[in-house]
Amino acid sequence: MNTSAVTPVERGLTPRSTGTYPVLELRDASKSFGHVVALNQVNLSVHAGEVLAVVGDNGAGKSTLVKVISGVHRPDMGELLVHGSRISPGHPTEARAQGISTVFQDLALVETLDVAANMFLGRQISRWGVFANRRRMIAEAEKTLRTYQGNVPSVRVAVGELSGGQRQSVAIARAIRENNPIVLMDEPTAALGVQETARVGSIINSLRAEGKAVVIVSHDLGFVFEHCDRIQVMRLGRSSATRDVRDTTREGVIGLITGAVPGDDTRDHRPRSGS
Amino acid sequence: MRGTGGALVSIPAAEGHRSAPSRRRRMTQWAFGSAELVVALVIILFVLVGATQSAQFFDGLTWINILRNTVFVAIAGCFTTIVLVNGGLDLSIGSVFMAGAVGGAAVADAGYGNLLAFLAGIGIGAAVGLLNGLLINYAQMPAIIVTLGTLFAVRALAVTLTQGQPIGPLPNDFAAIGQSDFLGLPLLVYYALIIVVVAYLLLHRTMFGWNVRAIGGNRVAARSMGIRVNRVATSVYVLSGVSAALAGVLMASRLGAGDPTLGNGFELQVIAAAIIGGTSIYGAIGTVPGTVLGALLLSVLTTGLILLKVDPGLQNFAVGVVIIVAAGMDRARKARMFRTSTNVARERQGKKASDKDANR
Numbered sequence: 212m213n214t215s216a217v218t219p220v221e222r223g224l225t226p227r228s229t230g231t232y233p234v235l236e237l238r239d240a241s242k243s244f245g246h247v248v249a250l251n252q253v254n255l256s257v258h259a260g261e262v263l264a265v266v267g268d269n270g271a272g273k274s275t276l277v278k279v280i281s282g283v284h285r286p287d288m289g290e291l292l293v294h295g296s297r298i299s300p301g302h303p304t305e306a307r308a309q310g311i312s313t314v315f316q317d318l319a320l321v322e323t324l325d326v327a328a329n330m331f332l333g334r335q336i337s338r339w340g341v342f343a344n345r346r347r348m349i350a351e352a353e354k355t356l357r358t359y360q361g362n363v364p365s366v367r368v369a370v371g372e373l374s375g376g377q378r379q380s381v382a383i384a385r386a387i388r389e390n391n392p393i394v395l396m397d398e399p400t401a402a403l404g405v406q407e408t409a410r411v412g413s414i415i416n417s418l419r420a421e422g423k424a425v426v427i428v429s430h431d432l433g434f435v436f437e438h439c440d441r442i443q444v445m446r447l448g449r450s451s452a453t454r455d456v457r458d459t460t461r462e463g464v465i466g467l468i469t470g471a472v473p474g475d476d477t478r479d480h481r482p483r484s485g486s
Numbered sequence: 487m488r489g490t491g492g493a494l495v496s497i498p499a500a501e502g503h504r505s506a507p508s509r510r511r512r513m514t515q516w517a518f519g520s521a522e523l524v525v526a527l528v529i530i531l532f533v534l535v536g537a538t539q540s541a542q543f544f545d546g547l548t549w550i551n552i553l554r555n556t557v558f559v560a561i562a563g564c565f566t567t568i569v570l571v572n573g574g575l576d577l578s579i580g581s582v583f584m585a586g587a588v589g590g591a592a593v594a595d596a597g598y599g600n601l602l603a604f605l606a607g608i609g610i611g612a613a614v615g616l617l618n619g620l621l622i623n624y625a626q627m628p629a630i631i632v633t634l635g636t637l638f639a640v641r642a643l644a645v646t647l648t649q650g651q652p653i654g655p656l657p658n659d660f661a662a663i664g665q666s667d668f669l670g671l672p673l674l675v676y677y678a679l680i681i682v683v684v685a686y687l688l689l690h691r692t693m694f695g696w697n698v699r700a701i702g703g704n705r706v707a708a709r710s711m712g713i714r715v716n717r718v719a720t721s722v723y724v725l726s727g728v729s730a731a732l733a734g735v736l737m738a739s740r741l742g743a744g745d746p747t748l749g750n751g752f753e754l755q756v757i758a759a760a761i762i763g764g765t766s767i768y769g770a771i772g773t774v775p776g777t778v779l780g781a782l783l784l785s786v787l788t789t790g791l792i793l794l795k796v797d798p799g800l801q802n803f804a805v806g807v808v809i810i811v812a813a814g815m816d817r818a819r820k821a822r823m824f825r826t827s828t829n830v831a832r833e834r835q836g837k838k839a840s841d842k843d844a845n846r
């Protein structure tokens with residue numbers, strides 16, 4: 212392919228249009244679950260005002276990648292840099308404190324709690340430091356959902372009573388509400404209809420306009436080509452290639468996903484170069 | 487707890503959101519959705535029917551007795567509710583109750599004074615609770631097995647250390663704590679009230695309580711969103727141990743002795759009170775007032791059946807029936823809660839609709 216002369220690591224570090232260092236950068240991250248190598252020396256970088264798509268087959272390691280960045284999993288090896296400085300989140304709270312907001316694939320909602328409680332899960336507003344300030348959380352949740360138009364009947368409804376699309380709206384609204392510079396979304400349109408998917412698309416566009424660094428995991432290549440700037444293909448735990456949407460086609464990406472087109476990461480066929 | 491989602495989201499959240507179908511439907515939802523209301527009605531009904539058979543049902547002394555018997559189960563029950571809502575289970579409280587009684591009695595008997603006696607009892611409870619919590623959450627062992635183990639081990643240790651003999655008679659000033667009255671009611675009732683209010687605030691009003699409920703509802707989600715799941719779920723067992731041991735010290739004071747044969751089956755009574763009061767053993771759902779009413783119902787039932795001269799062998803039969811009916815209502819309540827398409831579909835596939843087994 213067109214960039215095969217450059218090693219993946221160099222490509223990952225190359226500043227894009229903005230000419231600055233990446234807001235979020237993952238270097239050589241590996242993560243295994245028992246015998247399963249879910250991530251194998253994966254690199255990733257996103258700049259401010261850039262939307263990076265992560266695509267790949269089921270089991271390619273996309274969700275593991277998201278969870279490593281958001282502090283749910285600690286990587287076995289590798290490092291994570293935010294605004295150029297190294298962090299090692301051992302817990303989701305630490306990643307969030309570093310400005311990372313996440314919409315997880317499983318949405319991370321508690322079905323038995325109402326929408327307001329879910330909106331402030333792990334980040335409650337307190338009264339006197341110990342009591343839950345329910346009144347303010349309910350008011351804020353209502354405000355957020357009004358802005359976001361989540362189509363949720365009431366913030367006092369248990370999430371277990373909501374439809375899949377409504378749940379997804381709650382999870383996305385929760386992540387956007389935090390107004391963090393880095394936003395990760397793992398399959399944010401999976402349970403959504405056409406109209407709702409379009410709304411998520413416009414949310415992503417406005418995040419870009421606000422100068423956020425956005426990572427979107429998606430199977431919907433149409434959506435990816437419409438809303439993302441760069442596509443990173445994951446295959447069998449590796450990051451096999453990264454392409455600018457302007458330099459590639461849908462067929463090219465599908466080839467990379469299935470392995471019909473060889474990726475740039477050929478480290479398994481040769482000794483690891485010092486990266 | 488009222489209404490469809492209200493029952494899920496605990497009392498403070500419950501008032502406003504009923505999505506308001508018909509007034510009548512709301513009323514029935516409220517009646518069926520509220521375990522507290524049902525238990526209160528059952529108590530009133532039982533007393534009214536009983537009163538036609540025995541005048542003692544309206545005797546003040548009978549009620550003082552009933553209340554005094556409720557105290558111990560209620561104190562431990564409030565915190566068992568918190569453990570259950572968190573998605574856990576603590577079987578060890580029967581032995582911890584006894585260990586608290588014996589430990590407190592030993593210190594009081596040695597003349598170290600009331601304060602140290604209480605601190606010693608509570609310390610034992612905290613230590614056993616911490617051990618339970620660490621093994622369950624950090625070593626990731628099943629709660630039922632860990633706490634069954636400590637149930638046996640703690641009792642065996644206490645029996646060995648006391649050589650099976652009660653410690654006492656205890657000093658009068660220690661016994662006075664559990665034997666005196668104030669304004670015609672045993673002091674024990676006032677202590678229990680204070681502890682119940684503390685547990686209520688903790689579970690229903692604090693951020694800690696909401697985190698407990700979130701963990702019981704979906705542990706994976708709670709962790710993903712940054713709740714310190716292991717820390718919270720461990721502290722819940724410490725609280726449970728402390729409350730059971732405190733109830734034990736109070737029992738030693740009331741009896742004027744610390745008896746190592748105390749508390750056999752206490753854990754089952756406590757869990758029964760919570761379940762009768764609407765707490766789900768699948769986590770996330772349950773209230774402190776419900777458990778207090780459950781404890782009161784158990785006490786009214788046992789005392790009442792004696793007054794009615796029912797064969798003592800049949801008393802536990804009645805308790806068993808009440809537990810099963812309560813569990814059945816819990817099931818029905820939950821089936822009402824998630825009438826969403828996904829859950830209906832899951833029900834059709836024969837899977838349980840809202841059970842949280844997957845996360846426990």
Ligand SMILES: Nc1ncnc2c1ncn2[C@@H]1O[C@H](COP(=O)(O)OP(=O)(O)O)[C@@H](O)[C@H]1O
Nearest residue numbers: 244247249267268269270271272273274275276
């Ligand atoms: N918590 C876990 N425990 C064990 N294996 C896991 C866990 N999470 C992911 N895996 C495994 O890691 C691989 C990558 O999974 P995942 O990151 O979810 O893939 P994707 O999101 O691309 O579909 C799969 O083989 C999956 O079974």
Ligand SMILES: [Mg+2]
Nearest residue numbers: 273274275316
């Ligand atoms: Mg995934």
